[in-house]
Amino acid sequence: MGQACGLMGDGSKSTKVHHLVKAPENTPESVSIRESWDASKPVTVYKTPENLPDGTPCQAVTVILRTKGCAWWWKSGCTFCGYFNDVRDDVTSEDMFNQWEEAKRRTNNFEGCGMIKIYTSGTFFEDRENPPEWQEAVLRETHDMGLHLVIEAQAQMCTREKLAWVAERHPGCTVAIGLEAYDDTVLRFHANKGFSTKQWNRAVEYLRENDLRVKTYLLFKPPFMSEADALLHTSKWISEVAPLSDEVSINPMNIQKRTIVDRLFRNREYRPPWLWSLVEMITTSHDTITETDCRVIVHPTAGGKIRGSHNCGKCDADLVAAIERYSVSGQIGEFEGLNCDCKSSWHSEILSDSSLPTPLGSGNDRRGNRIDALRAP
Numbered sequence: 581m582g583q584a585c586g587l588m589g590d591g592s593k594s595t596k597v598h599h600l601v602k603a604p605e606n607t608p609e610s611v612s613i614r615e616s617w618d619a620s621k622p623v624t625v626y627k628t629p630e631n632l633p634d635g636t637p638c639q640a641v642t643v644i645l646r647t648k649g650c651a652w653w654w655k656s657g658c659t660f661c662g663y664f665n666d667v668r669d670d671v672t673s674e675d676m677f678n679q680w681e682e683a684k685r686r687t688n689n690f691e692g693c694g695m696i697k698i699y700t701s702g703t704f705f706e707d708r709e710n711p712p713e714w715q716e717a718v719l720r721e722t723h724d725m726g727l728h729l730v731i732e733a734q735a736q737m738c739t740r741e742k743l744a745w746v747a748e749r750h751p752g753c754t755v756a757i758g759l760e761a762y763d764d765t766v767l768r769f770h771a772n773k774g775f776s777t778k779q780w781n782r783a784v785e786y787l788r789e790n791d792l793r794v795k796t797y798l799l800f801k802p803p804f805m806s807e808a809d810a811l812l813h814t815s816k817w818i819s820e821v822a823p824l825s826d827e828v829s830i831n832p833m834n835i836q837k838r839t840i841v842d843r844l845f846r847n848r849e850y851r852p853p854w855l856w857s858l859v860e861m862i863t864t865s866h867d868t869i870t871e872t873d874c875r876v877i878v879h880p881t882a883g884g885k886i887r888g889s890h891n892c893g894k895c896d897a898d899l900v901a902a903i904e905r906y907s908v909s910g911q912i913g914e915f916e917g918l919n920c921d922c923k924s925s926w927h928s929e930i931l932s933d934s935s936l937p938t939p940l941g942s943g944n945d946r947r948g949n950r951i952d953a954l955r956a957p
């Protein structure tokens with residue numbers, strides 16, 4: 581009887597699986613490391629070459645702020661997202677204004693830039709995450725400065741009312757949504773994304789109603805998915821979401837610290853994507869991409885490194901460079917003449933993924949001693 585009572589619970593609140601899974605990240609030590617930063621300074625501010633919506637090349641400034649972070653993460657969180665490493669729930673409105681002023685100071689009021697990307701590790705216009713008076717000031721100021729603005733949001737936060745509010749303060753800005761996968765099963769069980777494809781479709785409809793631009797991120801190779809399936813599915817998702825978006829950015833998985841995918845990786849149960857898979861995906865999707873007005877870019881963060889998309893180590897730099905050139909030129913010729921001995925290993929992995937019940941997402945990597953890998957921070 582006592583046993584049965586134990587199984588039924590003792591009436592106290594149940595523990596959710598994600599609390600158990602995330603537990604080590606939330607030990608007092610982890611929290612104190614994570615929160616040791618100065619809340620009046622942004623995480624980083626940097627400039628990169630970009631294209632304006634009409635295709636004109638420009639300089640873009642990226643400002644990553646320290647915020648209260650994504651409401652979804654505090655509740656549950658995506659399996660691959662390490663943004664929580666830069667967030668803290670006691671950030672004040674004054675801190676946010678100070679960070680914004682600091683970003684302007686460091687760049688001399690964004691001198692020489694035509695575009696600004698403002699990343700808040702969550703949804704820019706979510707009032708629980710960022711103070712509305714700060715959102716308003718940033719939207720208006722960037723508009724007055726003539727900068728094209730890119731902000732990020734979760735699909736379910738894109739309500740008709742809030743988007744109208746944003747469009748009134750910064751008409752024509754771009755809202756980037758991390759859709760990751762155009763498949764409800766993958767969203768739910770691989771990404772734990774917190775919204776459905778239906779909610780994303782509705783967000784796109786509301787963005788269009790307000791003449792805002794749609795940028796869509798897709799994630800190449802979420803956890804619990806084989807390399808071959810990632811190739812197959814992502815190529816299909818590109819063809820489905822490109823006609824609905826102004827820009828699609830494909831992010832090959834890179835392992836961010838203290839995430840669920842990091843645990844799988846450290847246990848050798850997950851290998852980040854091969855660069856060959858990205859080339860294959862681009863090559864097979866190229867014709868579909870050129871039929872739409874949508875710009876498709878692939879950005880292999882940490883490309884060539886063990887925690888990012890990688891090959892054998894010898895050919896990585898050439899492939900990463902070709903993928904990056906393709907994102908600018910859109911020319912498939914960028915991949916001509918690329919070859920390496922490791923291409924056959926990649927190919928056999930794809931074949932065995934498609935025909936054998938191989939463990940999902942693991943694969944040949946180029947890491948050294950298994951014990952050292954488990955000890956890695």
Ligand code: SF4
Binds near residue numbers: 650653657658
């Ligand atoms: S990926 Fe986006 S929605 Fe998911 S936890 Fe991170 S910030 Fe939140």
Ligand SMILES: [Zn+2]
Binds near residue numbers: 891896920921922
């Ligand atoms: Zn190689």
